[in-house]
Amino acid sequence: xxKLTHISKSFGRHQVLKQIDLTVEKGEVVVILxxxxxxxxxxxxxxxxxxxxxxxxxxxxDYRLSCKHxxxxxxHQLRQKSAMVFQQYNLFKHKTALENVMEGLVVVKKLPKExxxxxxxxxxxxxxxxxxxxxxxxQLSGGQQQRVGIAxxxxxxxxxILFDEPTSALDxxxxxxxxxxxxxxxxxxxxxxxVTHEMGFARDVANHVVFMDGxxxxxxxxxxxxxxxxxxxxxxxxxxxxxxxxxxxx
Amino acid sequence: xxxxxxxxxxFSYFPKLLSTLGITLLIVAxxxxxxIIIGFLIALPRLYRIPVLNTLARVYVSFFRGTPILIxxxxxxxxxxxxxxxVHIDISKAPVLVFVILTYGLHTGxxxxxxxxxxxxxxxxxxxxxxxxxxxxxxxxFTRIVLPQALxxxxxxxSNLVIALLKDTSLAFTLGVMEMTGKAxxxxxLTQHFVEAYISLALIYLVVSxxxxxxxxxxxxxxxxxxxxxxxxxRRFRLQRKRGYRRLVAGIxxxxxxxxx
Ligand SMILES: Nc1ncnc2c1ncn2[C@@H]1O[C@H](COP(=O)(O)OP(=O)(O)OP(=O)(O)O)[C@@H](O)[C@H]1O
Ligand SMILES: [Mg+2]
Numbered sequence: 054x055x056k057l058t059h060i061s062k063s064f065g066r067h068q069v070l071k072q073i074d075l076t077v078e079k080g081e082v083v084v085i086l087x088x089x090x091x092x093x094x095x096x097x098x099x100x101x102x103x104x105x106x107x108x109x110x111x112x113x114x115d116y117r118l119s120c121k122h123x124x125x126x127x128x129h130q131l132r133q134k135s136a137m138v139f140q141q142y143n144l145f146k147h148k149t150a151l152e153n154v155m156e157g158l159v160v161v162k163k164l165p166k167e168x169x170x171x172x173x174x175x176x177x178x179x180x181x182x183x184x185x186x187x188x189x190x191x192q193l194s195g196g197q198q199q200r201v202g203i204a205x206x207x208x209x210x211x212x213x214i215l216f217d218e219p220t221s222a223l224d225x226x227x228x229x230x231x232x233x234x235x236x237x238x239x240x241x242x243x244x245x246x247x248v249t250h251e252m253g254f255a256r257d258v259a260n261h262v263v264f265m266d267g268x269x270x271x272x273x274x275x276x277x278x279x280x281x282x283x284x285x286x287x288x289x290x291x292x293x294x295x296x297x298x299x300x301x302x303x
Numbered sequence: 304x305x306x307x308x309x310x311x312x313x314f315s316y317f318p319k320l321l322s323t324l325g326i327t328l329l330i331v332a333x334x335x336x337x338x339i340i341i342g343f344l345i346a347l348p349r350l351y352r353i354p355v356l357n358t359l360a361r362v363y364v365s366f367f368r369g370t371p372i373l374i375x376x377x378x379x380x381x382x383x384x385x386x387x388x389x390v391h392i393d394i395s396k397a398p399v400l401v402f403v404i405l406t407y408g409l410h411t412g413x414x415x416x417x418x419x420x421x422x423x424x425x426x427x428x429x430x431x432x433x434x435x436x437x438x439x440x441x442x443x444x445f446t447r448i449v450l451p452q453a454l455x456x457x458x459x460x461x462s463n464l465v466i467a468l469l470k471d472t473s474l475a476f477t478l479g480v481m482e483m484t485g486k487a488x489x490x491x492x493l494t495q496h497f498v499e500a501y502i503s504l505a506l507i508y509l510v511v512s513x514x515x516x517x518x519x520x521x522x523x524x525x526x527x528x529x530x531x532x533x534x535x536x537x538r539r540f541r542l543q544r545k546r547g548y549r550r551l552v553a554g555i556x557x558x559x560x561x562x563x564x
Contacts, residue, residue: 101436133438143429147451147529157437189529197476209437 054079055244060099060109060120062092070106071268077213077261080242084255084276085283087265088291093248097215098264099244101135101161101221114212131225133161136206140218143199144190150177150201175203177250180234196227200234207238214238216247252296256280264288305495312499313506316490319501320507326482328511330403330472335465337408342415349420360416367413372471379406380478385508403475411468420461422453455526462519466512473508483507 055077062070069092077083085093098104100111106120108192113134120128136157144153151173158169177183181201190198199219206214217234232254239245239258250254253264256276262274264285272285282291345363348356365374380402384395426449434444476485487504491497 103436129438129440132436135436137433139384139429139437140459141429143433144350144429145433147455149529157439158446160443191530205433207435231373250354296512 056112060108061107063107067267073156081260082239083246083261085248085263091265092268094217097217103133132211136209136211137215138202138206140222146190149187154204154208164176176207180204195223196230200229203262213244218248231243305497312504316503320483323486327472331469334407334411338411339417341412342419345416346419351564367410373474376406399478412430413465413487416457417459422457426452429542458523494505
């Protein structure tokens with residue numbers, strides 16, 4: 054279980070997150086929606102301390118961390134509880150697909166090389182890249198790179214995987230293959246927090262949808278409820294803009 | 304000036320000049336070693352923006368980039384012992400070669416630090432974040448992710464620095480070091496066949512430069528093997544990257560040109 058309590062973040066004088074509270078149950082898929090600049094990325098990056106929250110508390114599994122007094126060691130511990138899939142994939146460019154997936158197992162989890170390799174191959178096969186083990190990122194399509202990114206995250210067996218717009222850098226015809234992989238692992242009960250603009254995906258896969266605007270959570274709930282009967286005006290406006298074919302009573 | 308031109312001298316000078324190639328290469332190797340260490344020491348405070356050290360590093364780089372290497376040689380050879388005498392350290396008996404390697408090392412270090420800085424900065428930040436996100440520590444992310452890629456980016460510039468250094472070492476003769484240029488001077492003075500000596504000298508420098516360049520190119524290819532794409536779509540990407548490198552190289556080299564004596 055992940056529990057964020059009163060997470061705040063400012064860049065200089067600009068407060069980007071305002072006392073965010075969010076709970077994610079084990080095995081749940083939470084989708085975060087919201088207009089550009091609403092703080093979705095920042096929130097996700099606070100969970101693994103790529104951004105240092107100004108205040109608040111992060112609990113992942115049995116590990117809790119108070120952001121005001123986090124030491125280097127605490128942060129290092131916290132980061133091992135989660136994994137991240139990036140919009141720009143961020144694969145290690147000098148390493149093959151296999152080496153990318155093995156890296157965390159060998160360096161962070163300290164697994165023997167052979168075991169790391171066996172596990173990594175299995176994961177790459179799972180995301181449909183069994184034939185691309187020795188390809189460098191520059192030899193892979195965007196969709197393939199992102200699937201390596203997902204395998205790399207899975208390898209760490211984290212409590213939660215954080216996805217920041219995993220398909221928005223992809224050509225439209227490659228979005229499907231990546232979403233299919235995310236759906237597949239969602240079904241296996243892996244806890245995830247996903248920032249996305251793919252409404253179809255959010256509807257089908259999410260257990261819980263969060264709508265953010267202006268650094269606060271405006272509204273949250275099960276997808277059927279939030280999409281079909283949004284309560285807040287801002288949510289209605291946003292959904293209307295992003296899915297014009299649906300009619301909301303405003 | 305001198306005796307009438309006789310090309311046979313060119314050939315007869317080769318072995319004589321080559322006998323001092325060792326000294327030239329020793330200066331190059333020694334200076335590179337000092338230069339790489341200094342380069343890292345100077346680059347780190349700039350990369351991590353450590354307050355006071357950062358400024359000192361910048362002054363250091365400005366000095367070595369902004370003054371002729373010949374002046375630097377004179378300053379260290381004649382000036383350093385004087386300064387150290389004030390604190391009662393006598394280094395006037397140290398071999399000239401020590402001063403020469405020190406000066407070239409410090410000089411190269413200034414350029415090296417800029418190369419290191421530019422190369423490390425060129426490795427995209429996203430990969431470092433990915434490393435942190437998976438739980439790597441700072442030093443692990445640096446040595447496993449940043450350094451190998453930065454090295455690959457740095458090699459073309461590094462290669463230019465080595466060639467520039469090789470040529471710069473020819474100025475060591477002004478302090479009386481018997482490296483190749485010094486030897487050529489002496490041979491010319493002895494026989495009055497100066498031009499032949501210089502031609503012979505130029506040819507040797509050319510061959511050595513060429514060899515070094517080829518060796519470093521091989522190193523670059525090896526370090527960049529992850530950028531050998533197998534489809535045309537990727538080739539476009541690669542050319543862009545290449546152009547990026549060249550711009551990086553050009554930027555650093557425009558600095559280098561200014562500092563050559
Ligand atoms: N490093 C930074 N320095 C200063 N301001 C930042 C920084 N990162 C984000 N911001 C600001 O924080 C706000 C929220 O940014 P964030 O990237 O979290 O939004 P987002 O919801 O992910 O938007 P998008 O949908 O465009 O990705 C924006 O106003 C942005 O300009
Ligand atoms: Mg974002």
